[in-house]
Structures are given as structure tokens and as C-alpha cells.
Amino acid sequence: MYPPAPTGDALPDARQGGGQRVLVSSVSSDSHTWNLVFLQLMLEELGHEVINIGSCVPDDLLIAECRRTSPDMVVISSVNGHGHLDGRRLIARLRAEPDLSALPVVIGGKLGTRGAQNRAHGPELIAAGFDAVFEDTAGVAPFRRYLEDAARPVLESAGPARPALAATGDPR
Amino acid sequence: MKTVPALPAGGPSATVRRRATAPFGAAVAAAAAVGRLVVQPRMGFPDVPGMQAGLQAVHAADATTVGTITLDSYTRVGDHASARKALDDGSDLNGFPIVAHGAGTTRRMIGAVGASADFAIQVRHGSPLPLGIVQALLDAGLDATEGGPVSYCLPYSRTPLARAVDAWADSCELLADQVEGAHLESFGGCMLGQLCPPGLLVALSLLEGIFFRQHGLRSVSLSYAQGTSFGQDVDAIGALRRLAGEFLGDLQWHVVLYTYMGVFPRTPAGALSLLRDSAVLAAVTGTERMIVKTPAEAHRIPTVADNIQALEEAARSAEAAAGLSPGLLGLDAGTARGDNPVYAEARALVDAVLHLDADVGKALLQAFAKGYLDVPYCLHADNAQRSRSGIAPDGTLQWLSVGSMPLPPLNAASGTGAQRLRADDFLDMLSYVQRRYDDAALEELPTDTPRTPLPTSLAKD
Ligand code: B12
DSSP: OOOOOSOOOOOTTGGGGTOOEEEEEOOTTOOOOHHHHHHHHHHHHTTOEEEEOOSSOOHHHHHHHHHHHOOSEEEEEEOSSOHHHHHHHHHHHHHTSGGGTTSOEEEEEOOSSSGGGGGGHHHHHHHHTOSEEEETGGGHHHHHHHHHHHHSOOTTOOSSSSOOEEEOSSOO | OOOSOOOOSSOOTTOSSOOSSOOHHHHHHHHHHTTOOEEEOOOOOSSHHHHHHHHHHHHHSSSOBOEEEEOOHHHHTTOHHHHHHHHHHTOOOSSOOHHHHOHHHHHHHHHHHTOTTTOOEEEEOOOSSOHHHHHHHHHTTOOEEEEOTTTTTTTTOOSOHHHHHHHHHHHHHHHHHHSTTOEEEEOTTTTTSSSOOHHHHHHHHHHHHHHHHHTTOSEEEEEEEOOSOHHHHHHHHHHHHHHHHHHHTTSEEEEEEESOOSSOOSSHHHHHHHHHHHHHHHHHHTOSEEEOOOTTTTTSOOOHHHHHHHHHHHHHHHHHTTTOOTTTTTOOHHHHTTOSHHHHHHHHHHHHHHTTOSSHHHHHHHHHHHTSSOOTTOOOTTSOOOEEEEEOTTSOEEEEEETTSSSOOOOGGGOOTTSOOOHHHHHHHHTHHHHHHHHHHHHSOOOOOOOOSSOHHHHHO
16 A cells, blocks of 8 residues: 655657657646645656646747647646636646647646536636647546547548647546 | 624734734634634735725624635735736736735725724734735735745745745844834744645744744744644644743734645535634644635635625534543543653654754754755745655644654555555645545435534544
């Protein structure tokens, strides 16, 4: 029952094994970190390379880290209830940068302060520019499926990129 | 019902500022003198009508209460413009933006609560750089807050610890200068809310108390958050009281217990059972004040009604347990007074840190740089990140690795350090308390049998 250190070194060369480089981050006002450690462990287990930049990340720092580390995907997590506000602001900033406008960025956690009613924030966050929204614990399984889909080559798909997804835990 | 004896709202004549509330430290001391546990919510709403209604309801609750103004996350990180914008847009915030509202608005709100003579109020935030918040609460006529250079930096920010130490020194001095008997609580007994072994929590709480005294405060409280084992918690609170007596005996001090601060039970019955256990823990250990959690904890920001239910539930449980002593619960009385392993561990840490420098702030900085203090699972850049902890088969929190902390090395058998921690095992460990209380709640069929004074989960311990 004694588990060892949570944050082992990132698995080397994840990209060569079909894994992606994933940047995990919180939003500017949110200091929770257990969520970030959990996401890091889960993503590493799935064969991805994770760069976890921690909590209370100002928009400018997130943008700089995106440029510095060139991730394949950005995973934003927030549970303090401000995620819908901080998320909308940061994705607008990011999408306004020409080199980052097409970067896959998803967000999840407890995104509002109203429990089950937080689902209402999904569509507005998608409209603001996120590729997918995952609400709280129910969002973990849909997120895993999303990662599987994202890992498949999408080059041949003709139409617009992958459809936006607002996972609420409902089967869809 | 209000049971805190009336205290002069203006305080002694030496007071530079006039309080708009009862003095916080004195209110808790007065309740303790008549054997009443003070219960307090974690409560903050963005708008004035909501916050005011919350304070009024807490004042009117059927319990010995003090009020709380919990600040929102924008104010905590110093982003007052975003707080202002959210107020203007009518967006939800997770607390009361005291700086964005301005001192005048807050002072009028407190006046409208209409309880200045017998109601004390504390501002709870989570800010590594709190000077603006301290200024705002003083301007509003308040006299009590919480935090500390370590406990409001590592779990709450990416601010360098050295900046937090300086900012907290200045803030303590401002608070102490402006209000005679101003009260400051250390949040050191919580560190990330979960999985921190009690020796380190107790040491940090005490060290921050010493820091507060060095910077002029005369009324302090030391905190401890309910952990994973009732017996270990009794030891920890005993250790904290003993250390407070040894190091801070010349101050007005008390101990504040937080109902479990980690992943909370999802069922209302499980949540209330955990809350009741914390109230029993407070009663048995002679704790003066307790901050409650509500059945909404796992899901969303609690409403006023959630908080009042939790306050009254906690008060009833503490009253029912008033006659209980550690001895009656089968615990050793000497151990409960602080002659125990938690004391030994905390004392070793405190002594090692205090030997580093006569200035506690500098000593704390060196201690983190050397890894003498090392909070498990804390990602802050100034934390050594070499310690690890876990829940032992007997339910107690234990070290898996002590890193460079001056503690006895662990025997090799418990260190499985080479293996990676799996995400599911990590979640399992985090949800140990949630599972225990939710499972017990789900096993019980709803019946109308009267509540027993001892909660079920405790009886099983
Ligand atoms: C521990 C804790 C803390 C610790 C955090 C220490 C740290 N550095 O991490 C402390 C005590 C410091 C703390 C502080 C605060 N907290 Co807090 N905290 C908790 C608590 C008790 C447990 C969180 C936890 O550890 N969970 C374990 C992790 C692994 O899971 P998780 O975070 O729940 O995430 C899960 C899912 O949401 C999902 N998920 C998360 N992100 C993402 C992202 C993606 C892409 C996907 C797919 C999934 C996903 O995966 C996880 C596993 O299922 C929760 C309540 C609870 N759950 O019981 C409150 C809670 C999250 N806190 C809350 C708040 C508001 C705060 C404060 C603002 C104080 C306040 N006003 O009450 C401050 C934060 C200050 C700031 N600047 O943000 C609220 C949020 C309210 C809301 N959203 O409606 C909660 C829910 C409590 C409550 N009911 O009021 N907190």
C-alpha cells in the first residue's frame, strides 16, 4: 500500500513510440496541483511525454512555454471554479497568436462553482477556441478516448480538423 | 443563539484603529474559558448581499460561532482587475473580492451585519504577497486573518519563498502596529490539504507562529488539519499544544482544527460523518476552534444553508462528546498530552530549523533550500521534492522517504522507491478518506434511529 514517488522522469522518446508531447498546465488564478500530478501520471502511463508547468500560470508564461517546448497538445486543468473565466481569456490570447492558433488545446476539471450546472460552460469554452472540454471526474474516460483518437493519423481527413467535443460524462 | 460574551468593539484605548467587530483572539479565549468550541465556516460569496446574508446567518446560528470572509482566487493572486471585471459582468467568483470591493464597501457591509459587539470575523485568503489584503481588511475595521510565509506560498503560488517571507514579515508588522491584539492564524497545519505526515504539519504551524511573534503579533492560533487516523490526530494536537506552550507561552494562543482538507466524501451522510468525527476530535483534545466542511465540499462552493447545517451539526457533536477524554476512548493520557512520536518528529524539525539562523524567516528559507523541510507532493520550485508519504495499513500517515529532513532514516522494507506510482494508485491514496466514509454511509440503510453521540466510523476505529 506504499506508493513511491509520483513524478518520475518523463519517459524518454515518447514521440517515437507514437506518444505525444503534452504540456499540462493550470490557469492563472488556480493553485490546485493534485489534479496536475494526476494528469501527468495518467498521460505518462499512456506513453506520452509530459511537461507539467504547475499552478497559477499567467497567460504570458503559458504562451512562452508553448513556444519553448512545442507540444503536440496542451491540457489545461482547473478546479477552483474560475476555469470558465480564466479558460475563456487564455484561449482567446493563445488563438490570437498566429503560430499557436491551430495547436490542440483541451480543458477540464471543475470549471465553475455550481457543481452539476458547470456543464453549461462547455459550449462557451468550445466557442472560445478549445478543442474539447471535460467536466470533472466524469470527463476522465472521454478524455482517454479523445487521446486515442488524437493519436491516430488525421492527415488524410479532408474537412475541418477534429470535431469539437464537450464531454459531460454523457455517452455520446 | 449567541454565546460569545460581549466584548467592547473598540478594544483597549491603545488601539490605533477602531474595530468594526469583536476582537477575534479574545472572542475565542472567552468561549474557551466557558468550555465552548468555537465553530467557523469557510464561506465567501462575490457580492455584498450574499456575503452579508452569510455573515448574518453564521451569527444567528445555533452554535458558538465566529464569521469568515473567504476571498476569491483573483484577489489571492493579486489580479484585482479580473475580480473587478467579474463583479461588473455578474460572473461567479469563488469568494469575496475584498480589494476590488474597497474598504468602504466592506466596512458598510460589516456594519449592516449589525453585530459589532459580539461577533468576530476573520479574513481567509491564501496569498503569498498579502500586504494589499491586510491593508484592505484593516481599512474595513477587521482584526484577524490567516496564512504564513510558507503555508500561503507553497500550496498557493509559484511566488519564490524568499519574496513571501519578506511580504509576510511586512504584513505581520502592519497588522500588529495598527490593531492592538490583532490575530493571525498559521495555515501550516494544512499544507496541500492531504498526505502530509503530522510531524511536519505541527512543525510548520509552530514555526510560523514563532515567525508571527518575531514580527510583533501577540495573539496567534496554530492549526492542524484532521488526517487519516483518529489516534494519530490526537497525538498531533497534543504535540502542537505542548510545543505552543514551550515556544509561545507568552502569547495569547489557541489551536484551530480543520475538518479534513483533502478529497472529501461525495455522499451527504459520509460527509457529515467525517465532520462529526472532526468535532469529536476537537472536543477530546481541548481544541478551542474548528473550521467546518460541508456536504457540498466534493462538488461545489457551499451555500449559506450548507454552512449553517455544518456549523450546527459540528456544535452538537462537540457538545455530545464534551465529557469524553482520550482515556475514555482507550488512548493513553500522556500520549495525548504530547508525549508521543509526532512530538518527537516535530521537535526534531523545529530544533534543526531554529538552529540555522536567529531570524526565523531566514531559517525557514535555509531549511527549504537544504531540504530540512520538504513537503510531500508539492510542486513549488523552492520545495526540495525528495520526500514521499503514504497511508500505512493501520490508517496512519507515514513517510516513505524523508529526503534530507533531519529525521531517522526509514527502514528499507517500507521504501519501494524504485517503482513508479501509477495514476490509479495515486487516486486511491487520495480518496482513502472519501472511500472509507462513503462506503460506511452507503452500507447504512436510512433509518430514523436517534443519532448516537459517537459516530459510527469512530466506533469502528
Ligand atoms: C485539496 C484541496 C485544496 C488544497 C490544494 C492544494 C494544492 N496545491 O493542490 C488547498 C487546501 C490549498 C485548497 C485551496 C483552495 N481551494 Co480547494 N480543494 C481541495 C479538495 C478538498 C480536493 C482536491 C483534490 O486534491 N482532488 C484530487 C485530484 C486528483 O482530483 P480533482 O482535482 O478533483 O480532479 C479530478 C477531476 O476534476 C478531473 N480533472 C481535473 N482536471 C482535469 C482536466 C482534464 C483535461 C480532465 C480530462 C480531467 C480533469 O480529474 C481528477 C480525477 O477525477 C477539493 C474538494 C474535493 N474534491 O473534495 C477542494 C476544491 C477543489 N477547492 C475549492 C476552492 C474554491 C479552493 C480555494 C479557492 C479556497 C476557497 N475559496 O474555498 C483555494 C484555491 C486558491 C486558488 N488560488 O485557486 C473548491 C472549488 C469549488 C468549485 N469549483 O466549485 C473545492 C471543490 C472545494 C469546495 N467545494 O469549495 N484546496
